[in-house]
Amino acid sequence: MAGRLSNQGKRVAMMVFAFVLMGYLGLGLAGQADALALGERSLLIDSSDANADTQHTFTFTYATSSTSVGSVAFEYCTSPLPAIACSAPAGIDASGATLTQQTGTNGFVVLSSQASRIVLSRAPSVPVTAGSSQYVFDNVINPDGTPSTFYVRITTYPTIDATGPETDFGAVVNAITSGIDITTEVPPILNFCVGVSIPGDCSTAEGNLIDLGTLKTADVSIGTSQMTAATNALFGLAIAVYGTTMTSGNNVLTPLASPTPSAPGNSQFGLNLRANSTPGIGQDPQGAGSAVPTASYDIPNRFTFNSGDVVAISSSPTDTRKFTASYIVNISPTQPPGVYTATLTYICSATF
Amino acid sequence: MTSTNTRGFIKRMLRILPLFAAGIVLFAASSVQAASNGLGITPRKDYSVEQGKSISDVLYISNLSLSQNLEVTMRLLDFGAQNETGAPALQLNEDAPAVPWTLKPFIKIPKSVSVPAGKSTNIPISISIPASQGAGSYYSAIE
Numbered sequence: 001m002a003g004r005l006s007n008q009g010k011r012v013a014m015m016v017f018a019f020v021l022m023g024y025l026g027l028g029l030a031g032q033a034d035a036l037a038l039g040e041r042s043l044l045i046d047s048s049d050a051n052a053d054t055q056h057t058f059t060f061t062y063a064t065s066s067t068s069v070g071s072v073a074f075e076y077c078t079s080p081l082p083a084i085a086c087s088a089p090a091g092i093d094a095s096g097a098t099l100t101q102q103t104g105t106n107g108f109v110v111l112s113s114q115a116s117r118i119v120l121s122r123a124p125s126v127p128v129t130a131g132s133s134q135y136v137f138d139n140v141i142n143p144d145g146t147p148s149t150f151y152v153r154i155t156t157y158p159t160i161d162a163t164g165p166e167t168d169f170g171a172v173v174n175a176i177t178s179g180i181d182i183t184t185e186v187p188p189i190l191n192f193c194v195g196v197s198i199p200g201d202c203s204t205a206e207g208n209l210i211d212l213g214t215l216k217t218a219d220v221s222i223g224t225s226q227m228t229a230a231t232n233a234l235f236g237l238a239i240a241v242y243g244t245t246m247t248s249g250n251n252v253l254t255p256l257a258s259p260t261p262s263a264p265g266n267s268q269f270g271l272n273l274r275a276n277s278t279p280g281i282g283q284d285p286q287g288a289g290s291a292v293p294t295a296s297y298d299i300p301n302r303f304t305f306n307s308g309d310v311v312a313i314s315s316s317p318t319d320t321r322k323f324t325a326s327y328i329v330n331i332s333p334t335q336p337p338g339v340y341t342a343t344l345t346y347i348c349s350a351t352f
Numbered sequence: 353m354t355s356t357n358t359r360g361f362i363k364r365m366l367r368i369l370p371l372f373a374a375g376i377v378l379f380a381a382s383s384v385q386a387a388s389n390g391l392g393i394t395p396r397k398d399y400s401v402e403q404g405k406s407i408s409d410v411l412y413i414s415n416l417s418l419s420q421n422l423e424v425t426m427r428l429l430d431f432g433a434q435n436e437t438g439a440p441a442l443q444l445n446e447d448a449p450a451v452p453w454t455l456k457p458f459i460k461i462p463k464s465v466s467v468p469a470g471k472s473t474n475i476p477i478s479i480s481i482p483a484s485q486g487a488g489s490y491y492s493a494i495e
Contacts, residue, residue, distance in 0.1 A: 136441025193416055202390030202416035203470075233395045238439035310439040349493065350395035350436035 038170030054305030070124035080171030090118035091144030104133025248338030259302035270303030289321030390416030404483035455492035
């Protein structure tokens with residue numbers, strides 16, 4: 001028979017082809033299996049912001065101790081798989097990278113730094129495989145985050161220029177994130193409290209009635225109240241007093257229009273915010289705050305009262321400041337009898 | 353007749369000054385016990401509002417007493433400048449004529465609010481500027 005291959009011939013031909021094909025695949029697989037995997041690999045980037053000029057730190061353990069290492073290549077790709085052609089992540093720029101630190105297997109210099117590939121080179125010698133090695137690169141421009149994940153293929157070579165057969169291989173992964181912005185605000189607050197006494201903070205303020213007892217011409221009658229104020233507002237605060245002098249029907253005690261000493265036997269009503277010796281009453285302002293009595297209410301042993309007067313003020317934020325208001329009441333011998341009362345309202349507000 | 357565009361963008365600077373008022377009674381006779389109080393408040397708010405527009409906001413009140421609940425009543429006051437310190441001169445007399453810069457006709461606030469001991473609350477306020485209102489700065493206080 002001429003011109004036709006017998007079935008036996010066909011079967012033989014097919015077997016030979018299959019043997020050759022398998023042999024080729026076997027050779028190819030045997031070649032890849034020689035490169036060991038770099039151990040304990042990591043990539044730390046100082047900033048994960050897109051396009052940031054930042055520091056990349058590679059850490060890994062060399063696997064092969066019997067073969068010298070003359071160069072290490074760091075190649076930025078969108079896939080870790082060596083079987084897939086490396087496509088550089090958009091925006092990566094390692095062309096200006098500088099090797100600022102190396103530990104473990106060292107002695108390298110930057111042979112070349114391209115946009116997506118850095119090659120370190122040294123005189124070939126066996127690497128340190130006990131413990132990790134680390135290489136720190138500054139001035140690496142991050143990818144632009146599209147996609148957010150990127151890989152770096154790390155390959156070691158016995159040659160000094162990252163050519164020829166590979167010794168060890170490994171890939172590391174990292175990601176570019178947009179970050180999370182957290183903002184908050186501390187609002188301006190003004191705290192104020194008034195009481196007959198405030199032993200501690202505002203929660204301890206108690207009493208709003210001062211009993212001056214029976215008024216006498218020979219002696220001054222005295223009383224105190226306290227108030228605390230604080231604000232974190234930039235514009236500060238002001239405390240003003242409103243009200244009337246002590247009255248009993250149409251009978252009044254003379255309010256002291258200007259700072260005046262206490263003079264028993266004369267009709268007087270006034271207050272100040274200082275410690276006094278004549279009479280012995282009151283305390284100076286207390287606390288770390290910056291609020292201070294205004295001039296008319298800041299003179300020891302001088303008392304005054306005008307409704308609407310600002311008695312204390314701070315033009316800036318102030319910690320808690322405690323003021324003790326000292327009241328004096330004197331009556332003249334001709335003062336009509338009666339129950340004399342006064343209601344004083346302290347108003348604390350922001351300044352403007 | 354002018355269009356909205358040619359009328360332009362007219363802003364009013366509005367300033368609200370919350371106040372805290374507390375009283376002390378001096379009594380030359382027998383004494384009566386009553387509760388004292390302490391409050392934390394939003395001290396000042398500034399707004400810019402166009403003609404014909406409204407805004408809504410909240411003011412913060414905190415009851416600093418840990419044992420006494422508070423019933424807080426509120427009213428609007430006019431004020432002017434006390435002096436160069438920036439302290440306000442409050443107009444406490446409700447019968448007094450309104451000042452030209454009053455914000456009182458345009459603000460709505462609740463009449464009262466309850467604040468439990470040690471708690472805080474937000475007070476809703478709203479400001480509505482009439483479309484015909486002239487440009488300028490307006491101020492009021494909430495006592």
